[in-house]
Amino acid sequence: MLLEVLALCGYGLWMLLGLALALGIYSAGRGDALVPLALGCVFVSAGLLAACLRLRVMPEWHGWRIGAAHRPTREALLALATYLPMLGLAGLVRGDEAFWATRLLSMALMFCSLSCLVTSAYGYRTRRLACQAGVAMQLPVSRVLSAWYGGGLWLWVCVIFQANLTGDAVEPWPWAIGLLLMAMLLGLVDGLGWQSLREPSLGQYRQRAYGLQSRRFLAAVLIWAVPCLSLLLVPVFPAGRWLSLGAASACVVGKSLELWLYDFALTRFALSQSAAQEER
Template identity: 55%
Template structure:
């Protein structure tokens, strides 16, 4: 009688995540979206600093940097506490002797240019070192979003179609830029940035354009996923949650942007837009995971 082969380490984890991971609950999706919104906030701020269009002021730079750090740290803290919603951070199970994954290392590397920008922000953001650090922060944020999106796709659906996998980084970057831009708008509205430095019309046009671009990208991604669903598509296409997500991601933020020129309550409008968009994208992400689970070969 042959001796029974011993199962390799983490075999249960691999078996549990293959071939399809179960859809994330809304709380886990919310932590996930908050994390890449934080990177999107850093990326947007760094791009504005590099181009030289962001208003001068040390506090005007430190506040969005701190808010982005808070959005990113929520998921990291949940992973440190081994929350059932977020047991790992970009695949890294913290505190159990495991090494950081490549995606986690890339995400952690973004902290270096963020600290450089925070240290160089002295009131005059036209300083060449500040602009260079802003460009590095924006580039690192972009790289992190791309790398972590591929890693997330492999974790959630290891046998995902290659076409769907290549669409995820573009969707993640556009979504993070849109969500991060709304959070940056909240920081600007709370600090009473002078209209002459950054006119409200620039916020309106830029964020509305990002909302339109995101709607187009997400529509193409949903259609590509639903075309591969083995069961009837009607239940997934006509989910009430998708209409709720569209209301939270597009309708409420765009309405807040359009009301910006007719109201003095910038802070309330910006807070409504940013929070609504984050919750809506989390709802949409949870529904998209359900669509992936319905693909042929899923559970």
């Protein structure tokens, strides 16, 4: 789950950076976009590297078992294709950011990252939730919002650290307001997802899901409480940039824990449904 969350943050980072470059509102410094591009590449490639090494923590990458006698899935091909606009953009951001090719590649990177997030969410539903896809109807929206929120936190880290190195002033409140709104939307969507596991029609599984939800408190603190508090405290403290790094790291840990709990809950639900069908 940690590698999956890192991939979400990487694609979210690329999406927001591509949008900012396409609109011409990102930093005009030469090469300032290279840092978030590289950081996103590290996050996205962590799962690919683990799959190439055939580690047990990541046996497949977007449904593709690398090294086995299988062709890459469409989901994996799209994920690989997302590297192309990223590499092209990395070669152009050191020039004039108003160049039409830079804007075009920025839009391509944004749409490829978004498409990869949506297809991976549907692929997960197909592989793991084919019989109960209705329980996870909000999964694609949740993944996209998680990517925006996590990627936004890491982009904020890049911006504030680069600003402190160059001496440029950064207005923190627009970032804080935008990320707080993303946190609110993500909390609403994820809450609906957990609420679907508490429907009366689920019978005895309702109690199990409730027990899992009670353990989401720590994950919620790491995902929402710590980052939101840090966003408000960054302008107050002289070394506030370190709070932004702690907020982004806490979000990764908390989201990994929450995804593990949610995946465990859905797995138990699938087992209970299978047992009920066998009894019938």
